[in-house]
Amino acid sequence: MVPPERRTRKQFLPIAYFTANFAGTVCCGMRHRRARAKGHPNRTSRKRISPFRTFSGDLTIWWFSPRTQRVRDTQQLNQACVQELIHRQLPQGGWPFTTGTTQSAVEPTALALLALPSNLVRERDAAIRLVLHTQNANGSWPAFSGDDGGGSGLTGLALFALNRCGAQGIVGHRAVEWLLRTKGWESHWLWKWKFRTSDRHVRFDPDKFGWPWMPETVSWVVPTAYSLLALKHARGISQQDLAKLRIRRGVEMLYDRICPEGGWNAGNGVVYGFPLAPHADATALALLSLQSEPPNHFITSSLDWLERRAETCFAPWSLAWAILALDTFGRPTALLTDRLSSVVDNAEVNDCAALAVVSLALRRPAGDNAFRVAYET
């Protein structure tokens, strides 16, 4: 055995590295148990950055490497998010937007359904039953339980979530029919004429239309993105002529309403000749719905904008959507995931929809992205 004073640097470093990682892991585990005992599942783990993370190559011991540690911490945090989601699930199977209310809403329910791992059979089944039960007679989904039956712009999201869970069936066909029937009002000849002649302050082409938030209004980016995701992913549907036409119109609408610097906001790029600023969440959703489109400058400029915006974003909802979209297009997201971990580790996320998207984003380091989908060609 070599005396300690005779050890070379190369021999010493792996031992120090191993010791530091082991100590960190033990501390992290204790902290995790303490936080759990306090009943704060959102605060169960904390990102620990090893002082030796700059070393790599020969010195990396895979099960204690910084990257593995980060992935495991992220996974622990994700498990805490999932536990919190289960805790917030209503007896009927759905989720409300915020804690303390009992009115289940479609957006948090559909996103939570996507976030729940497949081994949580009971919770997923309850959620699926609720989503199926709340479908309107016309095939659409309401915005929340008790809403009127006209339909909402979240129908696409509900259908996409059911589809990802393999629970589509007849319900899905009715939803697809509703989506194919529903258009933004700018597609109507009367309003088209109005927007072309008298009402020209908003720059857009009314021939390019998508889906509205609710019937009798014009198209907006988020419901269009959700509907495109659903239609493109609905098996056996996307190749039908009408579906192909609506998908094409929806994609054209997104390209038409893009902000001059790239990215999307609620739905208008230019008003009164003034360029409007994009939003991270709307941009991410639009990009996710365009993932099967051929690469073009609209997508590239929006990805570039989203990357820049995400660098200064600390809000869980926007940051999580940005991670999902950037990851889908192969852009690096490790640092963003670290930041998201630290943000949600230090503050409670009250919004169930945001918590679900955070959980989906934290699954990304494990190679799982619920919004990266293989489309029919």
Add this chain to the structure above:
Amino acid sequence: MKLDRRTLLTASLGLAAGASTAALLNRPKYDVTRRQPRSRVATLRAESYSYNLESILYSGLELFHLDVRGKTVLLKPNLVDYIPRNHINTHPLLVCAAVECFRRLGAKNVLVGEGPGHQRDTELVLLESGFSEQLHQLKVPFVDLNRDELVATPLLATFTGMNFLWLPRTVLEADFVVSMPKVKTHHWSGVTLGMKNMFGVVPGAKYGWPKNILHWKGIQESILDVCATVPVHFVIADAIVAMEGNGPLNGNPRPLNRIVLANDPVAADATCARLMGLDPTRITHIRIGAQFLGNVSTERIDQLADAVCVPTNPFDVVPEFQHLWVTGSAEQDS
């Protein structure tokens, strides 16, 4: 001319039908009257956003002898989006000053609630506009009205033709609602003040981002329906730095160095419009609101603090609203 029985009968029926139609058309479109005999407005001078705002605001509120003891007070600021360097939102220091003042006045609970109409990520707007930090320091709860529990609420006016709106439970259960607008011009409605600010209680979770149904039903009409249904008990308008031009997002800052307080939303909006150099009687929702929600005439408004000065240069507005500018010195009051 010979008048036979048949002609007489036909003419009578025609007259009766005409009278019925006229009566239906002239029937008031509101089921509520909140107009007081007189309204009170205080225009306070405030040079900048500082921690001194609390004392200025408290001295102004004392003029109104408000009784909020034991009540739940909901402060409804104007938060639309966050764009660096654009004065879009009610300033967080003014909102925090209002929180402290209502606590000093004995309110049981003071909440801050808003449902941004443009940006879906309310948390992002709160973080980046500095609200999160300020509200956290004061330990005051914030309610995202876009995502609150919703209650179907019959409308107390029918200007839009809608029968009911889904409204947040927090708003309906508040005892005292304070509208805290940013004084701004607006490219669709001319101005956005205390009454238009109440669009923020209409939930995005149901009506989307933006709340486009209100645009399609008519912005002026929707303002009247919402304000008839959700009573605005008090207004604290942020006119320290206002916005002119292409509001509500991309206008230019215009310092007025004023805070406007009022116990009547119509009187508050009329006073703010006058401060902007605009004629309130030419703004549809203020003019019609004066029939049942409050007072617009200066003869019915008691000015409790500084007098209202009409600026020599009115606020810049988009071309469609240049008819709102006060012409000459004689302002027409209704």
